[in-house]
Amino acid sequence: MNFKLLLATAAMLAISGQAMAADAVSETPAPPAAVETPAAFSWAGGYAGVHGGYGWLDMKLSSGGASASDDFDGGRLGGFAGWNFDVGHNVIVGIEGDLNYDWNENDYSGIKLGTDVSGSARARVGYALDRALVYAAGGWTATRGHLDNTGSVDGHTTFNGWTVGAGVDYALTNRIFVRGEYRYNDFASKDLSGIDIDMKQHVVNVGVGVKF
Numbered sequence: 001m002n003f004k005l006l007l008a009t010a011a012m013l014a015i016s017g018q019a020m021a022a023d024a025v026s027e028t029p030a031p032p033a034a035v036e037t038p039a040a041f042s043w044a045g046g047y048a049g050v051h052g053g054y055g056w057l058d059m060k061l062s063s064g065g066a067s068a069s070d071d072f073d074g075g076r077l078g079g080f081a082g083w084n085f086d087v088g089h090n091v092i093v094g095i096e097g098d099l100n101y102d103w104n105e106n107d108y109s110g111i112k113l114g115t116d117v118s119g120s121a122r123a124r125v126g127y128a129l130d131r132a133l134v135y136a137a138g139g140w141t142a143t144r145g146h147l148d149n150t151g152s153v154d155g156h157t158t159f160n161g162w163t164v165g166a167g168v169d170y171a172l173t174n175r176i177f178v179r180g181e182y183r184y185n186d187f188a189s190k191d192l193s194g195i196d197i198d199m200k201q202h203v204v205n206v207g208v209g210v211k212f
Contacts, residue, residue, distance in 0.1 A: 049209025074104035118143035138164040155193035
């Protein structure tokens with residue numbers, strides 16, 4: 001009697017195990033939760049911004065065999081706009097233009113000499129380190145010089161030259177970036193109201209821009 005009870009118990013356990021195994025096989029695993037991958041950041045495209053800084057302008061003057069030189073330093077404010085192209089391998093090339101106003105006028109007993117409006121058109125090449133873009137730039141630059149003497153002389157002319165520099169753009173968000181930049185401007189020499197003037201300038205700018 002005990003032997004028959006043992007066989008019946010073993011049979012019931014076997015049937016129960018097979019049923020549990022069948023249930024385990026029939027269960028379909030839940031699909032993995034979808035993970036949204038953020039879009040990769042890119043420097044390609046258009047942008048515009050504003051900047052300000054300081055300029056150190058060295059001016060050499062000569063007339064009738066006499067010569068002199070002086071510093072015309074002051075703050076500056078302006079805007080810039082450009083377009084970047086991603087050519088692969090983290091290399092970014094682009095073009096950029098800017099327009100500025102420089103406060104760098106000297107007053108010599110009523111004779112005011114200096115420059116005010118300036119601008120440039122430059123080509124840029126840089127290397128992207130994720131959200132940081134390290135770049136070099138160079139091209140054409142110009143500034144307007146003026147010589148004002150109350151009641152007698154009022155002269156203005158545009159000085160054209162070349163510019164070269166380097167900087168870093170850093171993206172705070174996918175659209176907003178900040179900038180730090182150094183430039184060297186050589187405006188060459190030109191005659192202004194009978195005075196030959198040769199100008200060279202060092203500039204430091206900081207700015208903020210928006211990517212389109």
